[in-house]
Amino acid sequence: MSYDDNFPERLIADAFHVLYYHSSVWNFGNTKWLGIGLFMNPFDMWVKQEIIFETKPTLILETGSAMGGSALFYATVLDQMGQGKIISVDIQDEKSGMGIPKLKHKRITFLKGNSVDLAMIKKLKSMIKASDRVMVFLDSDHSMEHVARELKAYGPMVTPGCYMVVDDTNLGGHPVVNPTVPGPGPFAAVMEYLAKEKSFEIDQSRHKFYMTWCVNGFLRKK
Numbered sequence: 397m398s399y400d401d402n403f404p405e406r407l408i409a410d411a412f413h414v415l416y417y418h419s420s421v422w423n424f425g426n427t428k429w430l431g432i433g434l435f436m437n438p439f440d441m442w443v444k445q446e447i448i449f450e451t452k453p454t455l456i457l458e459t460g461s462a463m464g465g466s467a468l469f470y471a472t473v474l475d476q477m478g479q480g481k482i483i484s485v486d487i488q489d490e491k492s493g494m495g496i497p498k499l500k501h502k503r504i505t506f507l508k509g510n511s512v513d514l515a516m517i518k519k520l521k522s523m524i525k526a527s528d529r530v531m532v533f534l535d536s537d538h539s540m541e542h543v544a545r546e547l548k549a550y551g552p553m554v555t556p557g558c559y560m561v562v563d564d565t566n567l568g569g570h571p572v573v574n575p576t577v578p579g580p581g582p583f584a585a586v587m588e589y590l591a592k593e594k595s596f597e598i599d600q601s602r603h604k605f606y607m608t609w610c611v612n613g614f615l616r617k618k
C-alpha cells in the first residue's frame with residue numbers, strides 16, 4: 397500500500413502530522429538527541445536507525461548539519477554497531493545558530509560549503525573508499541531545484557542495497573504547508589527524479605508509522 401492511498405488512517409495521521417509539525421516541540425529545535433537539537437520527527441529517526449542497522453553503511457553522507465543532532469544520532473547508532481563514519485555538510489557555520497556545529501565526535505566530519513558545489517561533490521567523492529557502503533541523507537535547502545541537484549549529484553554515490561533518504565518531502569502539502577518554505581519542494585524533486593532514474597525505488601514499508609517527514613523519500617538503490 398502506498399503512502400498516498402486514501403485510507404481512513406491516513407486522514408487521522410495527517411491531521412496529527414500537521415498538528416505536530418506546527419507545535420513548538422518540533423518548530424524550535426526543542427527535540428534533542430543526547431542534549432543536541434535536531435529538526436527531525438522521532439518516528440523517522442527510529443526508521444532511519446532500522447535502515448542503518450539493516451544495511452550497515454560504512455559511510456553516511458548528510459547534507460544539512462544544523463545543530464548536529466541528526467549526525468550525532470547516526471553516530472550513536474554506528475557506535476553501537478562498531479563501524480562507520482559520517483560526513484555532514486552545511487553551508488553555514490555555527491555563528492548563525494545553525495550550520496557546522498562545535499560538536500566533536502570521532503565518527504563525524506563536518507564540512508562547510510554548498511552541498512551541490514562541484515568542488516564539494518569532488519571532495520566527497522575523493523573521501524569514498526572503493527570498499528565503502530555509502531548511504532545518503534538529504535536535509536539542506538528544501539527548494540525543489542536544490543533537492544533535484546542533490547539527488548542527481550548524490551544518487552550515484554549510493555551503494556546498491558543502501559538508501560538515499562530525502563527529508564521534508566512532507567512540505568508542499570504532503571500534508572504540511574510551511575509558508576517559510578514555499579513552492580513544490582523536495583517531494584516534487586523526488587517524483588521528477590524517479591520518473592527518469594530507475595536505479596532507485598521508494599521503500600513504502602518505511603512509511604509504517606503513518607507520520608513521516610520523508611513521504612516517498614525513503615529511496616532504496618536497487
Ligand SMILES: C[S@@+](CC[C@H](N)C(=O)[O-])C[C@H]1O[C@@H](n2cnc3c(N)ncnc32)[C@H](O)[C@@H]1O
Pocket residue numbers: 433434435436459460461462463464465466467485486487488494495509510511512535536537542
Ligand atoms: C533542516 S536544517 C538540517 C537539520 C539537521 N539535519 C537536523 O536534523 O538537525 C537545514 C540545514 O541546511 C543548511 N543548508 C541550507 N542550504 C544549504 C546548502 N546549499 N548546502 C549545504 N547546507 C545547506 C542550513 O544551513 C541548515 O543548517
